[in-house]
Amino acid sequence: MGSYYDIDAILTDAQKVPCTFDLDIPGLGYLDENAGGDIKAGTRVSLPLWLSTLLAVQRLGPSSQQLCTLDLPASISPRVLAALKAGPKTVDLRQLASHYYELAARVLELFEEEEIVDVLGETFKERAAEIADHAHNPRGALGEAQDFLRGLDEMERQLFRSAHGSSNAMREWMGETKKKR
Amino acid sequence: MDIDDILAEVDSHAVPPATRDLQELTRAWVTERSAPEILPWPDMLMERILERLRRQIELVEEQTGNTDPKANFRLIIIQTELERFKFLVRSFLRARIAKIDAHALHHLTDPSTKARLSPSELQYATAHTSLLHAHYHSSFLSQFPTSLQRMDDTAGGISMVEGPDVDKAVFVRALKDVEEPVYVEGTDTAFDMRRGDVVVVRWSAVREVVMAGDAELI
Amino acid sequence: MYGDHAFKLVQHAKRTQALVHLPHYQTELVRETTREVRDLDKDVSNILAPFEGSFNPSSEPATACSVLVNHLCMRRNKRCLLAYHRVRSDKLEEMCWSGKDILDQEQQAGRQGNGEGSGMASEAGNQSSLSPEEEEYIRQYGDMLAAYKGQWTDIDLTGSLEPPRDLFIDVRVLKDAGEIQTEYGAITLTKNSQFFVRQGDVERLIAQGYLQKLS
Numbered sequence: 200m201g202s203y204y205d206i207d208a209i210l211t212d213a214q215k216v217p218c219t220f221d222l223d224i225p226g227l228g229y230l231d232e233n234a235g236g237d238i239k240a241g242t243r244v245s246l247p248l249w250l251s252t253l254l255a256v257q258r259l260g261p262s263s264q265q266l267c268t269l270d271l272p273a274s275i276s277p278r279v280l281a282a283l284k285a286g287p288k289t290v291d292l293r294q295l296a297s298h299y300y301e302l303a304a305r306v307l308e309l310f311e312e313e314e315i316v317d318v319l320g321e322t323f324k325e326r327a328a329e330i331a332d333h334a335h336n337p338r339g340a341l342g343e344a345q346d347f348l349r350g351l352d353e354m355e356r357q358l359f360r361s362a363h364g365s366s367n368a369m370r371e372w373m374g375e376t377k378k379k380r
Numbered sequence: 381m382d383i384d385d386i387l388a389e390v391d392s393h394a395v396p397p398a399t400r401d402l403q404e405l406t407r408a409w410v411t412e413r414s415a416p417e418i419l420p421w422p423d424m425l426m427e428r429i430l431e432r433l434r435r436q437i438e439l440v441e442e443q444t445g446n447t448d449p450k451a452n453f454r455l456i457i458i459q460t461e462l463e464r465f466k467f468l469v470r471s472f473l474r475a476r477i478a479k480i481d482a483h484a485l486h487h488l489t490d491p492s493t494k495a496r497l498s499p500s501e502l503q504y505a506t507a508h509t510s511l512l513h514a515h516y517h518s519s520f521l522s523q524f525p526t527s528l529q530r531m532d533d534t535a536g537g538i539s540m541v542e543g544p545d546v547d548k549a550v551f552v553r554a555l556k557d558v559e560e561p562v563y564v565e566g567t568d569t570a571f572d573m574r575r576g577d578v579v580v581v582r583w584s585a586v587r588e589v590v591m592a593g594d595a596e597l598i
Numbered sequence: 599m600y601g602d603h604a605f606k607l608v609q610h611a612k613r614t615q616a617l618v619h620l621p622h623y624q625t626e627l628v629r630e631t632t633r634e635v636r637d638l639d640k641d642v643s644n645i646l647a648p649f650e651g652s653f654n655p656s657s658e659p660a661t662a663c664s665v666l667v668n669h670l671c672m673r674r675n676k677r678c679l680l681a682y683h684r685v686r687s688d689k690l691e692e693m694c695w696s697g698k699d700i701l702d703q704e705q706q707a708g709r710q711g712n713g714e715g716s717g718m719a720s721e722a723g724n725q726s727s728l729s730p731e732e733e734e735y736i737r738q739y740g741d742m743l744a745a746y747k748g749q750w751t752d753i754d755l756t757g758s759l760e761p762p763r764d765l766f767i768d769v770r771v772l773k774d775a776g777e778i779q780t781e782y783g784a785i786t787l788t789k790n791s792q793f794f795v796r797q798g799d800v801e802r803l804i805a806q807g808y809l810q811k812l813s
Contacts, residue, residue, distance in 0.1 A: 202542050203539065203540045203542060203677060203680075203681075204680065204681045205681070206612050206685060207612075209677060210612060212674075213601075213608070222659060223660060224663045224664055225660060225664065226641075226664050227663070227664055227667060229599060230599065230667075250601075250674070253666075253670055254663070259655055259659040259663075266659070430752065433752050434752060437752060456765060459765055459796075460762075463797070464761075464762060466754065466757070467757075467761055467762050469750075469753050470753050470754065470755055470759070471759055473755060481688075481691070503746075504742070504746045507742050508739070508742065511735065511738050511742065512687060515683070515687060515731060515732070515734075515735040516683055518734070519729065519732075520628055520631075520679050520683075521679075523636060524632070524635055524636075524672075524676065525672075528672055528673070535673070
């Protein structure tokens, strides 16, 4: 869920997922760019995670009326998943969502989608290895490498930075110990 | 000196108390820097260390101005050691303050964590928290409806008060054969730790072993 | 949409984390976000007014939903505001620990438009990048830190966190720093001169940018 004060957790929560309202709600038209109006049952709007996930799990009244239903966001649609399966390193995750894995993790908590979980797990593993490779052996700003690094999601970027930092620190330390001897 | 020599020394009582204090301080410093949560304040050790620092500082002050080259050389050695001690204590205290600041409310509200702070750390945490809340209050919070002004709300699926991540990975070395196997909670993993073994594992799994002094973080 | 101002604040916070200096306080965004909370709260009161305190969410799911959305928006704004202020106060505290006189630098930046050396001044322009509340906060935090440090006079709590290597170091004077007292007598630090001094005596001046350590 991420920590209350954590900026990345808050940005994760700002990412939107499609949801469909299951009943008429007066006064909520502003969610559908219709300020002052109402929301009709069946209206599909994109709402940030901090709103949609909490609305989707509400059950009200004796009939356990649901307020709205979540759909899977486009960033984990079958089309994207097929691309990830075919070539995990060629997909620009950042363009799909800045906090891609976190978004998927939050949504998938609410869905039974083992296969998507597996695909994303594999994707992360493959890409993490590539990230580590780039971090330890910088090849400058060459075309393909640059495209790959630009398409990293926020978590992958942080991974890259810490891998790069540790590789530098290691080199520095080795250099220092050599000097002493 | 290799690992076994160091390990052998740990149990030995032949080590002079001053050297043992330095070892203990060094270990406390490494542990505090590596463990995700704050550790109990070592008040006896700190008292001895600070007393020793005070004596050395006095000695340096008395001897300064002594032009005898031998005394002067001795002074430089003492001062070098003094700087190293000061660094260890400073870095140790700062590591603790950083943890307290990161989760101030947790350190003030969770009784077992609160008990690990020194009196002056507790004072610092209390004062810092109230300053910070006053700052939020004067910046915007005072204009909120009263029901939303709390700083320790847990509604909406996320708690405002949180502690450190005790499942963070740590590097740990066994100082002796650990009798009970170590279990990693929530997994099927269990393993024995023999003296000299080094493992990478969640802090929560080895916390007890480290606190008991049977293993150390590295 | 509600939460948009708050979102901008958090984006600012994200950028702030990556910067050395502290960018301008977003007075307007903070005000808008706070106003939104008050408006939403009024909304809730208006929605619930007809029920005269006997509102039953189960029998009025649609109304309950409106109220819930409003509540979630208010909480979201609160979280964003707190996180934004926390990122900034963390940064200010860090500056306090490293011995920078933030308020003084801010005033200088205000007068000169461009102070020297300090990262904070570069973007400060004509006015302080701190809010008045932040200035007050950092003043009080500084006092508190001084009090805490006072209990550790032998240690110099805000001293260097680099392990000491040499007792004595070579330093070059970058700015006139006046006279300092050492155990070997007083030294006058004039610009461009070089000295061999005890590290502990000059650490503070190095941190403040008066001296440069030569390796």
